[in-house]
Amino acid sequence: MVNPTYIAGLATVARSATIGILATLTDLTALALLVSGFGMSPRLASMPALALGIAVQFVGNKWFAFGDRSPAWLRQGAQFLGVETLGFVANLLLFDLALRFTQLPYLPLRLLTTNLVYFAICLPLWSLIFKNRTEESS
Template identity: 35%
Template sequence: MKEDKDATSSLARAELTRFLRYCVVGAAGFITDATVLLALVHGFAMNPLLARVFSFSLAVMLTFALNQHWTFGGGRKQGLIASFAAYLGVQGLGLVCNAAIFAIGILVLPAPLNAPLFSLAIASAIALAVNYGGAKHFVFNVDARGER
């Protein structure tokens, strides 16, 4: 009985560590996105919408590499291109989820719950869960024991 409890506790700690690593990688992606965006807009007078294509693309490539090697471990069951395509799909789903929940919050919730920052926080938290679950199960194929 104690061994089962210890094993469950160990799995929970491993999952929490993996999730926190995912959050750290997400923060690194945000910093990369913001830094490149600002450098292109202010340093090179690039249109912000065009600059965002480059900054976001670089951030996604960075987070894919960091998540693959640090968050979810090194080996993968599928090829690099297939893994990256799956990662883009998961990120796209998270983006749609984020935008939809944000819009619902703004358009449906009563004041003061329809404030943009509140809606953004709720949408981002839910999208984080969608992205993490998708990355874990569909991109990097980690099972309940944390193995690939």
């Protein structure tokens, strides 16, 4: 028999991944618009595009992925911002390195770097910030 906590954890990861897809689409759309529509360099456009994706990540993970309805917006926002600062810097550095050392187009590179940072850094740390809906019912 599979542990219900394990199943609940997988459901949280699936919901967070869904939010991650939405945030990534927001990021990629903004990046493409800034680069192709406004003529910005990919390096310069990276920062505002990532910032939009981060906003989607916070609200989506708090409400949808973790089902956290607590009023602790300020505390969680500050903690999330700390994790995202780490993720933001990691994304900028990895994206810059990937641009320098590969010949791949910038959008696929963004997908690779953001996914690496998401699964290796952000998701594990977010689980320490938000109170999961399954923990509330225990």
